[in-house]
Structures are given as C-alpha cells and as structure tokens.
Amino acid sequence: MFLYIFLLLIVLVALGLVIHFCLDKKINYKDLKGKHVVITGGSSGIGKAAAVEAAKLGANVTVIGRDVVKLTEAVAEITSHCADKSNQKVEYAALDVTSDYKEIEKCFSSIEEKIGPIFMLVNCAGMCICGQFEKMKIEDIKQMVDLNYFGTAYPTRYVLPGMKERDEGLIVFVSSEAALIGIYGYSAYSAGKWAVRGLAESVIMELVGTKVRLTVAFPPDTDTPGLKNEDLTKPEETKLISGSAGLHSANDVGKQMIHDALVGKTYSVYSVSGTLLTTLFGGSIENAFQVVLQVISMGFLRIIMVGILLSFNNIVRNGLKKKNEVKTK
Numbered sequence: 001m002f003l004y005i006f007l008l009l010i011v012l013v014a015l016g017l018v019i020h021f022c023l024d025k026k027i028n029y030k031d032l033k034g035k036h037v038v039i040t041g042g043s044s045g046i047g048k049a050a051a052v053e054a055a056k057l058g059a060n061v062t063v064i065g066r067d068v069v070k071l072t073e074a075v076a077e078i079t080s081h082c083a084d085k086s087n088q089k090v091e092y093a094a095l096d097v098t099s100d101y102k103e104i105e106k107c108f109s110s111i112e113e114k115i116g117p118i119f120m121l122v123n124c125a126g127m128c129i130c131g132q133f134e135k136m137k138i139e140d141i142k143q144m145v146d147l148n149y150f151g152t153a154y155p156t157r158y159v160l161p162g163m164k165e166r167d168e169g170l171i172v173f174v175s176s177e178a179a180l181i182g183i184y185g186y187s188a189y190s191a192g193k194w195a196v197r198g199l200a201e202s203v204i205m206e207l208v209g210t211k212v213r214l215t216v217a218f219p220p221d222t223d224t225p226g227l228k229n230e231d232l233t234k235p236e237e238t239k240l241i242s243g244s245a246g247l248h249s250a251n252d253v254g255k256q257m258i259h260d261a262l263v264g265k266t267y268s269v270y271s272v273s274g275t276l277l278t279t280l281f282g283g284s285i286e287n288a289f290q291v292v293l294q295v296i297s298m299g300f301l302r303i304i305m306v307g308i309l310l311s312f313n314n315i316v317r318n319g320l321k322k323k324n325e326v327k328t329k
C-alpha cells in the first residue's frame with residue numbers, strides 16, 4: 001500500500017517536472033500603458049467592461065460595433081476611466097464583423113494607421129438566438145456562425161501576421177461555457193462558440209515559440225443587454241440549465257478577461273462550473289500543479305458531471321411532460 005502511494009507520488013512529481021520544463025515561458029504584462037487595444041463588441045456588456053479595464057491600465061482603446069450612437073456613448077464612458085486622460089486615446093470604428101474579409105481588412109488597417117499597431121485584440125462581438133433547432137429561422141442559424149465564428153476568425157486573421165512579426169501581442173476569443181457542453185436551446189449558438197474554441201486551441205499551438213499569446217474565455221450567463229434580449233425568447237429548459245452556472249456581472253467578467261490575458265492564460269473561466277467543464281473537456285495545460293490536481297481528481301469529477309448531465313436530462317423530460325399536459329387539456 002505504502003509502496004503504491006510512494007510510486008504514485010514519484011510518477012506525479014515526474015509528470016509535474018516534465019510539464020514544467022516543456023511549457024513555453026509564461027508571459028507577464030503588468031499594464032497596457034500606451035498599447036493599442038481593439039475590442040470588437042466594445043460598445044456594450046462584457047466588451048465595454050473589458051474596454052474600461054484596458055483604459056484603466058493605460059491603453060489606447062478602439063471599440064468596434066455597428067450602432068454609432070452606442071459607440072459614441074461607450075467612448076465617453078471608457079474615456080472617463082482613462083488613467084491618463086491627456087495622453088490616452090479612445091476611439092470607435094463602425095464595422096459589421098460579419099462583413100467580407102476585405103471590409104474587415106480595410107477597417108482594421110485604418111484604425112492601425114490612426115492609433116498604431118494593434119497590441120491586443122479582444123473578439124467580443126457576438127450574440128445568442130436560442131430555440132429548438134428545427135424551429136430556428138434559417139437566416140439565424142447562419143448568423144450564429146457568421147457572427148460568433150467568422151466575426152472572430154477574420155479580425156484574428158488580420159492581426160496575427162503583424163503580431164508574429166513584432167513578436168508581441170495578445171488575442172482574446174470570447175467563447176462560452178456553452179462551448180464545453182451541449183445544451184437544449186443553444187444548438188445553433190453553441191456550434192459557433194465550439195468553432196471558436198477549436199480555432200483557439202489550434203492557433204495557440206501555432207504560437208509556440210513566439211511571444212504572442214491567445215486566451216479563450218468561457219463566460220457563464222452574464223448580466224448584459226445581450227442576455228436581457230436573449231432571455232425574451234429563451235426556452236424555459238435553457239434558462240433552468242444555464243441558470244445552474246449562476247449569473248455573473250459584466251464588470252467582473254470583462255476585468256478578469258483582461259487580466260487573464262495579460263498573464264498569458266490559455267483559458268479564462270469565471271465560475272465553479274467553468275472550472276469543472278474545462279477540467280473535464282478542455283485541452284489546455286496551464287501549469288504542472290494544475291495537471292497533477294486534474295490527474296488526481298478526474299474520476300471523481302466525472303461522477304459529478306454524470307449526475308449533472310442526468311439532472312439536465314430530467315429538466316428536458318419534465319418540460320416535455322408539461323407541454324404534453326397542455327396539449328391534452
């Protein structure tokens with residue numbers, strides 16, 4: 001018995017050491033003084049909160065969105081949080097990130113000419129239209145991929161060559177906890193967010209040996225205008241399931257997202273459920289200690305997850321029962 005535990009400890013320590021020496025060096029930026037930070041979807045919710053945090057850390061910020069009124073208001077709000085108002089610039093650019101690549105390129109190169117090379121890109125523009133897949137409008141199914149996937153992929157495609165050449169830069173993808181587990185009512189939305197995660201993990205591997213870092217964020221339900229809008233059409237089952245991860249504040253999520261990116265984390269999570277889901281279903285290695293903990297806890301966490309999945313199944317069955325009762329009345 002003791003021999004077994006002793007051997008196990010040796011294996012874990014060896015594993016920890018191998019990981020420690022194989023991983024790329026951690027990046028650690030303390031602030032964003034004088035750096036150009038571009039945030040798509042920076043005129044509302046999580047993106048605006050991230051923009052405010054970047055302004056507090058001294059960045060020159062460009063926010064991107066479609067609605068110029070919202071953008072102008074956001075610029076005023078972000079400016080009021082600047083650490084050094086006389087030297088920091090806060091601007092906006094009106095762009096639909098679902099446009100063709102040529103439009104994206106034109107807009108991004110003009111903001112680089114105006115403020116300077118992009119040091120950090122936060123891809124936060126996104127939205128969720130829920131519903132059972134067979135009832136979704138065909139154009140909404142396409143919009144979920146155009147906005148949530150291509151709206152991240154194209155701006156990233158634009159900034160990567162410059163960042164690699166300068167050998168510095170940070171990119172954030174805003175995925176969702178709904179990219180780690182399939183959920184009733186999120187079918188079309190999830191697909192775009194899973195795609196974002198797939199893109200993230202491959203690009204992260206392509207960044208090995210460079211000083212460019214990519215962080216993929218997995219927010220749970222977050223109190224934003226976007227969520228209020230989505231709640232109007234959200235099926236009861238979806239509310240019950242995603243509600244189990246709690247409701248978080250946009251400020252907390254936006255702020256943590258920026259700080260996780262600054263220290264080069266590959267994953268940014270905001271809740272117990274986020275930790276559970278990324279541990280069980282994720283592909284990132286943050287540090288040796290994390291991996292050793294995962295190895296020890298994996299079986300136990302799987303048991304918990306199976307319980308949760310069965311309870312979600314129950315929510316859907318109960319919903320079906322209720323709908324059938326209404327029909328037979």
Ligand SMILES: NC(=O)C1=CN([C@@H]2O[C@H](COP(=O)(O)OP(=O)(O)OC[C@H]3O[C@@H](n4cnc5c(N)ncnc54)[C@H](OP(=O)(O)O)[C@@H]3O)[C@@H](O)[C@H]2O)C=CC1
Nearest residue numbers: 041043044045046065066067096097125126221222224226
């Ligand atoms: N809130 C939540 O519960 C969660 C949100 N997320 C993700 O976080 C991100 C932000 O969400 P949230 O803060 O709630 O959203 P909001 O709706 O509050 O803000 C969305 C932002 O994206 C912009 N945007 C939307 N469509 C486009 C477009 N086609 N082109 C350019 N900009 C666009 C909006 O501006 P405009 O309309 O003017 O274009 C706005 O600035 C999204 O990617 C979302 O999927 C992930 C998990 C949970």
Ligand SMILES: CCCCCCCCCCCCCCCC(=O)[C@@H](N)CO
Nearest residue numbers: 128176177178220221242244245272273
């Ligand atoms: C101890 C904890 C138990 C619970 C564990 C498992 C919970 C899974 C919940 C997944 C929640 C997904 C929210 C996505 C929100 C989103 O993306 C939209 N709101 C977008 O706007």
